[in-house]
Amino acid sequence: MIKLTVYPAAFGEPTASPFCMKAMCMFRAAGLEYELIETPDPRKAPKGKLPMLEVDGRVVADSEDIRSIIEVEAEIDFDEGLSDRDRAISRAVIRMVEEHVYFAIVADRWGEDDNWRHVREAFFKDIPGLFRGIVTSFIRKQALQQLRGQGIGRHSPEERFERVRRDIISLREILADKAYLFGDRPTAADYSVVPMLRAALVTPVEKPLAKFIRSTPNLMNYVTRVTDNCYPIAN
Ligand SMILES: N[C@@H](CCC(=O)N[C@@H](CS)C(=O)NCC(=O)O)C(=O)O
Structure with missing residues:
Protein backbone atom coordinates (compact mmCIF):
# COMPACT_ATOMS: atom_id res chain seq x y z
CA MET A 1 0.00 0.00 0.00
CA GLU A 75 -0.50 4.41 -15.89
CA ILE A 76 -1.91 7.84 -16.63
CA ASP A 77 -0.71 11.21 -17.83
CA PHE A 78 -2.39 14.09 -16.02
CA ASP A 79 -1.72 16.29 -19.03
CA GLU A 80 -3.00 13.85 -21.64
CA GLY A 81 -4.28 15.66 -24.71
CA LEU A 82 -2.35 18.86 -24.05
CA SER A 83 -0.23 20.27 -26.86
CA ASP A 84 3.52 20.63 -26.29
CA ARG A 85 2.91 24.36 -25.93
CA ASP A 86 0.25 23.89 -23.24
CA ARG A 87 2.47 21.40 -21.43
CA ALA A 88 5.20 24.04 -21.39
CA ILE A 89 2.79 26.71 -20.12
CA SER A 90 1.54 24.27 -17.49
CA ARG A 91 5.07 23.71 -16.22
CA ALA A 92 5.69 27.47 -16.06
CA VAL A 93 2.41 28.06 -14.22
CA ILE A 94 3.21 25.36 -11.66
CA ARG A 95 6.64 26.89 -11.06
CA MET A 96 5.12 30.37 -10.71
CA VAL A 97 2.61 29.38 -8.05
CA GLU A 98 4.89 26.98 -6.17
CA GLU A 99 8.07 29.04 -6.22
CA HIS A 100 6.64 32.56 -6.03
CA VAL A 101 2.97 32.82 -5.00
CA TYR A 102 3.56 30.23 -2.28
CA PHE A 103 6.27 32.32 -0.62
CA ALA A 104 4.07 35.42 -0.69
CA ILE A 105 1.45 33.42 1.20
CA VAL A 106 4.05 32.22 3.71
CA ALA A 107 5.13 35.86 4.17
CA ASP A 108 1.50 36.92 4.74
CA ARG A 109 1.05 34.15 7.28
CA TRP A 110 4.38 33.95 9.09
CA GLY A 111 5.73 37.44 8.57
CA GLU A 112 2.73 39.47 9.67
CA ASP A 113 1.97 39.49 13.38
CA ASP A 114 -1.83 39.41 13.00
CA ASN A 115 -1.68 36.13 11.06
CA TRP A 116 1.24 34.67 12.94
CA ARG A 117 -0.89 34.44 16.10
CA HIS A 118 -3.32 32.17 14.22
CA VAL A 119 -0.55 30.15 12.55
CA ARG A 120 1.09 29.50 15.91
CA GLU A 121 -2.17 28.32 17.38
CA ALA A 122 -3.16 26.16 14.41
CA PHE A 123 0.19 24.52 13.59
CA PHE A 124 1.89 24.23 16.95
CA LYS A 125 -0.92 23.58 19.39
CA ASP A 126 0.62 20.22 20.38
CA ILE A 127 3.79 21.82 21.77
CA PRO A 128 3.40 22.06 25.56
CA GLY A 129 2.46 25.59 26.67
CA LEU A 130 5.66 26.03 28.68
CA PHE A 131 7.91 25.65 25.61
CA ARG A 132 5.57 26.86 22.89
CA GLY A 133 6.73 30.49 22.97
CA ILE A 134 10.45 29.68 22.67
CA VAL A 135 10.08 26.89 20.13
CA THR A 136 7.66 28.78 17.89
CA SER A 137 9.76 31.98 17.98
CA PHE A 138 12.74 29.92 16.82
CA ILE A 139 10.74 28.24 14.02
CA ARG A 140 9.32 31.60 12.95
CA LYS A 141 12.79 33.15 12.84
CA GLN A 142 14.00 30.30 10.61
CA ALA A 143 11.00 30.73 8.31
CA LEU A 144 11.64 34.47 8.00
CA GLN A 145 15.30 33.79 7.19
CA GLN A 146 14.19 31.40 4.45
CA LEU A 147 11.91 34.11 3.04
CA ARG A 148 14.84 36.53 2.94
CA GLY A 149 16.99 33.88 1.27
CA GLN A 150 14.29 33.18 -1.29
CA GLY A 151 14.04 36.92 -1.86
CA ILE A 152 10.39 37.70 -1.26
CA GLY A 153 11.13 38.52 2.38
CA ARG A 154 13.17 41.53 1.23
CA HIS A 155 10.09 43.27 -0.19
CA SER A 156 7.61 45.34 1.78
CA PRO A 157 4.06 43.91 2.00
CA GLU A 158 2.99 46.43 -0.68
CA GLU A 159 5.82 45.45 -3.04
CA ARG A 160 5.12 41.80 -2.39
CA PHE A 161 1.47 42.20 -3.25
CA GLU A 162 2.23 44.08 -6.45
CA ARG A 163 4.47 41.24 -7.63
CA VAL A 164 2.03 38.50 -6.80
CA ARG A 165 -0.93 40.50 -8.18
CA ARG A 166 0.67 40.16 -11.61
CA ASP A 167 0.86 36.39 -11.14
CA ILE A 168 -2.83 36.27 -10.32
CA ILE A 169 -3.58 38.32 -13.43
CA SER A 170 -1.59 35.75 -15.46
CA LEU A 171 -3.71 32.96 -14.02
CA ARG A 172 -6.89 34.94 -14.72
CA GLU A 173 -5.85 35.42 -18.35
CA ILE A 174 -4.72 31.83 -18.91
CA LEU A 175 -7.98 30.55 -17.43
CA ALA A 176 -10.16 33.09 -19.28
CA ASP A 177 -13.62 31.55 -19.66
CA LYS A 178 -12.51 27.91 -19.62
CA ALA A 179 -13.63 25.49 -16.92
CA TYR A 180 -10.05 24.48 -16.13
CA LEU A 181 -6.71 26.06 -17.00
CA PHE A 182 -6.26 24.04 -20.16
CA GLY A 183 -9.79 23.24 -21.23
CA ASP A 184 -12.84 21.37 -20.08
CA ARG A 185 -11.09 18.81 -17.88
CA PRO A 186 -8.61 19.18 -15.03
CA THR A 187 -4.89 18.69 -15.65
CA ALA A 188 -1.82 18.75 -13.41
CA ALA A 189 -1.67 22.55 -13.17
CA ASP A 190 -5.16 22.71 -11.65
CA TYR A 191 -4.08 20.42 -8.80
CA SER A 192 -1.24 22.81 -8.05
CA VAL A 193 -2.91 26.18 -8.61
CA VAL A 194 -6.17 25.75 -6.71
CA PRO A 195 -4.67 24.57 -3.38
CA MET A 196 -2.39 27.61 -3.61
CA LEU A 197 -5.25 30.05 -4.30
CA ARG A 198 -7.22 28.47 -1.48
CA ALA A 199 -4.24 28.81 0.87
CA ALA A 200 -4.34 32.57 0.23
CA LEU A 201 -8.12 32.68 0.62
CA VAL A 202 -8.25 30.82 3.95
CA THR A 203 -5.38 32.75 5.55
CA PRO A 204 -7.11 33.94 8.75
CA VAL A 205 -6.49 37.70 8.48
CA GLU A 206 -7.33 38.56 4.90
CA LYS A 207 -4.48 40.23 2.99
CA PRO A 208 -4.54 42.12 -0.36
CA LEU A 209 -3.67 38.92 -2.22
CA ALA A 210 -6.82 37.17 -0.99
CA LYS A 211 -8.92 40.29 -1.62
CA PHE A 212 -7.64 40.46 -5.18
CA ILE A 213 -8.40 36.76 -5.85
CA ARG A 214 -11.87 37.26 -4.33
CA SER A 215 -12.50 40.18 -6.68
CA THR A 216 -11.69 38.04 -9.75
CA PRO A 217 -14.90 36.20 -10.70
CA ASN A 218 -13.51 33.66 -13.17
CA LEU A 219 -10.86 32.57 -10.65
CA MET A 220 -13.37 32.30 -7.80
CA ASN A 221 -15.70 30.16 -9.92
CA TYR A 222 -12.73 28.06 -10.93
CA VAL A 223 -11.67 27.56 -7.30
CA THR A 224 -15.17 26.34 -6.47
CA ARG A 225 -15.24 24.04 -9.52
CA VAL A 226 -11.89 22.42 -8.76
CA THR A 227 -12.72 22.10 -5.07
CA ASP A 228 -16.04 20.40 -5.88
CA ASN A 229 -14.68 18.10 -8.55
CA CYS A 230 -11.07 17.37 -7.63
CA TYR A 231 -10.68 17.64 -3.86
CA PRO A 232 -10.66 14.41 -1.89
CA ILE A 233 -14.11 13.45 -0.72
CA ALA A 234 -14.36 13.72 3.07
CA ASN A 235 -15.01 10.40 4.84
N1 LIG B 1 8.78 21.55 -3.49
C1 LIG B 1 8.11 20.91 -2.39
C2 LIG B 1 7.64 21.96 -1.41
C3 LIG B 1 6.98 21.35 -0.17
C4 LIG B 1 6.89 22.39 0.95
O1 LIG B 1 7.39 23.51 0.85
N2 LIG B 1 6.28 21.99 2.06
C5 LIG B 1 6.23 22.87 3.20
C6 LIG B 1 4.81 23.00 3.73
S1 LIG B 1 3.74 23.84 2.63
C7 LIG B 1 7.08 22.28 4.31
O2 LIG B 1 6.99 21.11 4.62
N3 LIG B 1 7.90 23.11 4.96
C8 LIG B 1 8.68 22.72 6.10
C9 LIG B 1 9.92 23.52 6.21
O3 LIG B 1 10.25 24.28 5.28
O4 LIG B 1 10.55 23.39 7.27
C10 LIG B 1 6.94 20.08 -2.94
O5 LIG B 1 6.48 20.36 -4.05
O6 LIG B 1 6.54 19.12 -2.27
Whole structure:
Protein backbone atom coordinates (compact mmCIF):
# COMPACT_ATOMS: atom_id res chain seq x y z
CA MET A 1 0.00 0.00 0.00
CA ILE A 2 1.28 3.46 -0.90
CA LYS A 3 1.59 5.77 2.10
CA LEU A 4 1.24 9.55 1.76
CA THR A 5 2.37 11.69 4.68
CA VAL A 6 0.84 15.16 4.98
CA TYR A 7 0.29 17.91 7.53
CA PRO A 8 -2.97 17.74 9.50
CA ALA A 9 -6.00 19.88 8.62
CA ALA A 10 -5.87 23.62 9.33
CA PHE A 11 -7.91 26.74 8.56
CA GLY A 12 -10.78 24.58 7.27
CA GLU A 13 -8.57 22.85 4.67
CA PRO A 14 -8.06 19.04 4.73
CA THR A 15 -4.33 19.67 5.18
CA ALA A 16 -2.39 22.79 6.17
CA SER A 17 -0.11 22.54 3.12
CA PRO A 18 -1.04 23.36 -0.50
CA PHE A 19 1.64 20.90 -1.66
CA CYS A 20 0.07 18.12 0.41
CA MET A 21 -3.33 19.11 -0.95
CA LYS A 22 -1.96 18.90 -4.48
CA ALA A 23 -0.76 15.34 -3.79
CA MET A 24 -4.16 14.36 -2.37
CA CYS A 25 -5.92 15.79 -5.45
CA MET A 26 -3.58 13.87 -7.74
CA PHE A 27 -4.34 10.62 -5.90
CA ARG A 28 -8.04 11.25 -6.27
CA ALA A 29 -7.69 12.04 -9.97
CA ALA A 30 -5.65 8.87 -10.51
CA GLY A 31 -8.11 6.73 -8.56
CA LEU A 32 -5.22 5.18 -6.63
CA GLU A 33 -5.70 3.72 -3.16
CA TYR A 34 -3.34 5.03 -0.50
CA GLU A 35 -2.92 5.28 3.22
CA LEU A 36 -2.96 8.85 4.53
CA ILE A 37 -0.60 9.58 7.43
CA GLU A 38 -0.78 12.94 9.20
CA THR A 39 2.03 14.56 11.14
CA PRO A 40 2.77 18.15 12.13
CA ASP A 41 6.50 17.38 12.08
CA PRO A 42 8.33 17.19 8.72
CA ARG A 43 11.78 16.47 10.17
CA LYS A 44 11.75 12.76 9.27
CA ALA A 45 10.99 13.50 5.61
CA PRO A 46 14.08 13.14 3.37
CA LYS A 47 14.09 16.84 2.54
CA GLY A 48 12.53 18.05 5.77
CA LYS A 49 9.35 18.99 3.93
CA LEU A 50 5.97 17.42 3.28
CA PRO A 51 4.32 15.79 1.39
CA MET A 52 6.29 12.56 1.42
CA LEU A 53 5.39 9.25 -0.16
CA GLU A 54 6.43 5.67 0.64
CA VAL A 55 6.08 3.05 -2.08
CA ASP A 56 7.76 -0.37 -2.48
CA GLY A 57 10.32 0.50 0.22
CA ARG A 58 11.22 3.81 -1.46
CA VAL A 59 10.69 7.20 0.14
CA VAL A 60 9.82 9.99 -2.27
CA ALA A 61 9.92 13.65 -1.26
CA ASP A 62 8.45 16.56 -3.22
CA SER A 63 5.06 16.78 -4.89
CA GLU A 64 6.65 16.92 -8.34
CA ASP A 65 8.29 13.52 -7.89
CA ILE A 66 5.12 12.23 -6.23
CA ARG A 67 3.28 13.25 -9.39
CA SER A 68 5.67 11.12 -11.49
CA ILE A 69 5.16 8.11 -9.20
CA ILE A 70 1.37 8.46 -9.35
CA GLU A 71 1.42 8.73 -13.13
CA VAL A 72 3.57 5.58 -13.41
CA GLU A 73 1.60 3.59 -10.81
CA ALA A 74 -1.78 4.52 -12.31
CA GLU A 75 -0.50 4.41 -15.89
CA ILE A 76 -1.91 7.84 -16.63
CA ASP A 77 -0.71 11.21 -17.83
CA PHE A 78 -2.39 14.09 -16.02
CA ASP A 79 -1.72 16.29 -19.03
CA GLU A 80 -3.00 13.85 -21.64
CA GLY A 81 -4.28 15.66 -24.71
CA LEU A 82 -2.35 18.86 -24.05
CA SER A 83 -0.23 20.27 -26.86
CA ASP A 84 3.52 20.63 -26.29
CA ARG A 85 2.91 24.36 -25.93
CA ASP A 86 0.25 23.89 -23.24
CA ARG A 87 2.47 21.40 -21.43
CA ALA A 88 5.20 24.04 -21.39
CA ILE A 89 2.79 26.71 -20.12
CA SER A 90 1.54 24.27 -17.49
CA ARG A 91 5.07 23.71 -16.22
CA ALA A 92 5.69 27.47 -16.06
CA VAL A 93 2.41 28.06 -14.22
CA ILE A 94 3.21 25.36 -11.66
CA ARG A 95 6.64 26.89 -11.06
CA MET A 96 5.12 30.37 -10.71
CA VAL A 97 2.61 29.38 -8.05
CA GLU A 98 4.89 26.98 -6.17
CA GLU A 99 8.07 29.04 -6.22
CA HIS A 100 6.64 32.56 -6.03
CA VAL A 101 2.97 32.82 -5.00
CA TYR A 102 3.56 30.23 -2.28
CA PHE A 103 6.27 32.32 -0.62
CA ALA A 104 4.07 35.42 -0.69
CA ILE A 105 1.45 33.42 1.20
CA VAL A 106 4.05 32.22 3.71
CA ALA A 107 5.13 35.86 4.17
CA ASP A 108 1.50 36.92 4.74
CA ARG A 109 1.05 34.15 7.28
CA TRP A 110 4.38 33.95 9.09
CA GLY A 111 5.73 37.44 8.57
CA GLU A 112 2.73 39.47 9.67
CA ASP A 113 1.97 39.49 13.38
CA ASP A 114 -1.83 39.41 13.00
CA ASN A 115 -1.68 36.13 11.06
CA TRP A 116 1.24 34.67 12.94
CA ARG A 117 -0.89 34.44 16.10
CA HIS A 118 -3.32 32.17 14.22
CA VAL A 119 -0.55 30.15 12.55
CA ARG A 120 1.09 29.50 15.91
CA GLU A 121 -2.17 28.32 17.38
CA ALA A 122 -3.16 26.16 14.41
CA PHE A 123 0.19 24.52 13.59
CA PHE A 124 1.89 24.23 16.95
CA LYS A 125 -0.92 23.58 19.39
CA ASP A 126 0.62 20.22 20.38
CA ILE A 127 3.79 21.82 21.77
CA PRO A 128 3.40 22.06 25.56
CA GLY A 129 2.46 25.59 26.67
CA LEU A 130 5.66 26.03 28.68
CA PHE A 131 7.91 25.65 25.61
CA ARG A 132 5.57 26.86 22.89
CA GLY A 133 6.73 30.49 22.97
CA ILE A 134 10.45 29.68 22.67
CA VAL A 135 10.08 26.89 20.13
CA THR A 136 7.66 28.78 17.89
CA SER A 137 9.76 31.98 17.98
CA PHE A 138 12.74 29.92 16.82
CA ILE A 139 10.74 28.24 14.02
CA ARG A 140 9.32 31.60 12.95
CA LYS A 141 12.79 33.15 12.84
CA GLN A 142 14.00 30.30 10.61
CA ALA A 143 11.00 30.73 8.31
CA LEU A 144 11.64 34.47 8.00
CA GLN A 145 15.30 33.79 7.19
CA GLN A 146 14.19 31.40 4.45
CA LEU A 147 11.91 34.11 3.04
CA ARG A 148 14.84 36.53 2.94
CA GLY A 149 16.99 33.88 1.27
CA GLN A 150 14.29 33.18 -1.29
CA GLY A 151 14.04 36.92 -1.86
CA ILE A 152 10.39 37.70 -1.26
CA GLY A 153 11.13 38.52 2.38
CA ARG A 154 13.17 41.53 1.23
CA HIS A 155 10.09 43.27 -0.19
CA SER A 156 7.61 45.34 1.78
CA PRO A 157 4.06 43.91 2.00
CA GLU A 158 2.99 46.43 -0.68
CA GLU A 159 5.82 45.45 -3.04
CA ARG A 160 5.12 41.80 -2.39
CA PHE A 161 1.47 42.20 -3.25
CA GLU A 162 2.23 44.08 -6.45
CA ARG A 163 4.47 41.24 -7.63
CA VAL A 164 2.03 38.50 -6.80
CA ARG A 165 -0.93 40.50 -8.18
CA ARG A 166 0.67 40.16 -11.61
CA ASP A 167 0.86 36.39 -11.14
CA ILE A 168 -2.83 36.27 -10.32
CA ILE A 169 -3.58 38.32 -13.43
CA SER A 170 -1.59 35.75 -15.46
CA LEU A 171 -3.71 32.96 -14.02
CA ARG A 172 -6.89 34.94 -14.72
CA GLU A 173 -5.85 35.42 -18.35
CA ILE A 174 -4.72 31.83 -18.91
CA LEU A 175 -7.98 30.55 -17.43
CA ALA A 176 -10.16 33.09 -19.28
CA ASP A 177 -13.62 31.55 -19.66
CA LYS A 178 -12.51 27.91 -19.62
CA ALA A 179 -13.63 25.49 -16.92
CA TYR A 180 -10.05 24.48 -16.13
CA LEU A 181 -6.71 26.06 -17.00
CA PHE A 182 -6.26 24.04 -20.16
CA GLY A 183 -9.79 23.24 -21.23
CA ASP A 184 -12.84 21.37 -20.08
CA ARG A 185 -11.09 18.81 -17.88
CA PRO A 186 -8.61 19.18 -15.03
CA THR A 187 -4.89 18.69 -15.65
CA ALA A 188 -1.82 18.75 -13.41
CA ALA A 189 -1.67 22.55 -13.17
CA ASP A 190 -5.16 22.71 -11.65
CA TYR A 191 -4.08 20.42 -8.80
CA SER A 192 -1.24 22.81 -8.05
CA VAL A 193 -2.91 26.18 -8.61
CA VAL A 194 -6.17 25.75 -6.71
CA PRO A 195 -4.67 24.57 -3.38
CA MET A 196 -2.39 27.61 -3.61
CA LEU A 197 -5.25 30.05 -4.30
CA ARG A 198 -7.22 28.47 -1.48
CA ALA A 199 -4.24 28.81 0.87
CA ALA A 200 -4.34 32.57 0.23
CA LEU A 201 -8.12 32.68 0.62
CA VAL A 202 -8.25 30.82 3.95
CA THR A 203 -5.38 32.75 5.55
CA PRO A 204 -7.11 33.94 8.75
CA VAL A 205 -6.49 37.70 8.48
CA GLU A 206 -7.33 38.56 4.90
CA LYS A 207 -4.48 40.23 2.99
CA PRO A 208 -4.54 42.12 -0.36
CA LEU A 209 -3.67 38.92 -2.22
CA ALA A 210 -6.82 37.17 -0.99
CA LYS A 211 -8.92 40.29 -1.62
CA PHE A 212 -7.64 40.46 -5.18
CA ILE A 213 -8.40 36.76 -5.85
CA ARG A 214 -11.87 37.26 -4.33
CA SER A 215 -12.50 40.18 -6.68
CA THR A 216 -11.69 38.04 -9.75
CA PRO A 217 -14.90 36.20 -10.70
CA ASN A 218 -13.51 33.66 -13.17
CA LEU A 219 -10.86 32.57 -10.65
CA MET A 220 -13.37 32.30 -7.80
CA ASN A 221 -15.70 30.16 -9.92
CA TYR A 222 -12.73 28.06 -10.93
CA VAL A 223 -11.67 27.56 -7.30
CA THR A 224 -15.17 26.34 -6.47
CA ARG A 225 -15.24 24.04 -9.52
CA VAL A 226 -11.89 22.42 -8.76
CA THR A 227 -12.72 22.10 -5.07
CA ASP A 228 -16.04 20.40 -5.88
CA ASN A 229 -14.68 18.10 -8.55
CA CYS A 230 -11.07 17.37 -7.63
CA TYR A 231 -10.68 17.64 -3.86
CA PRO A 232 -10.66 14.41 -1.89
CA ILE A 233 -14.11 13.45 -0.72
CA ALA A 234 -14.36 13.72 3.07
CA ASN A 235 -15.01 10.40 4.84
N1 LIG B 1 8.78 21.55 -3.49
C1 LIG B 1 8.11 20.91 -2.39
C2 LIG B 1 7.64 21.96 -1.41
C3 LIG B 1 6.98 21.35 -0.17
C4 LIG B 1 6.89 22.39 0.95
O1 LIG B 1 7.39 23.51 0.85
N2 LIG B 1 6.28 21.99 2.06
C5 LIG B 1 6.23 22.87 3.20
C6 LIG B 1 4.81 23.00 3.73
S1 LIG B 1 3.74 23.84 2.63
C7 LIG B 1 7.08 22.28 4.31
O2 LIG B 1 6.99 21.11 4.62
N3 LIG B 1 7.90 23.11 4.96
C8 LIG B 1 8.68 22.72 6.10
C9 LIG B 1 9.92 23.52 6.21
O3 LIG B 1 10.25 24.28 5.28
O4 LIG B 1 10.55 23.39 7.27
C10 LIG B 1 6.94 20.08 -2.94
O5 LIG B 1 6.48 20.36 -4.05
O6 LIG B 1 6.54 19.12 -2.27
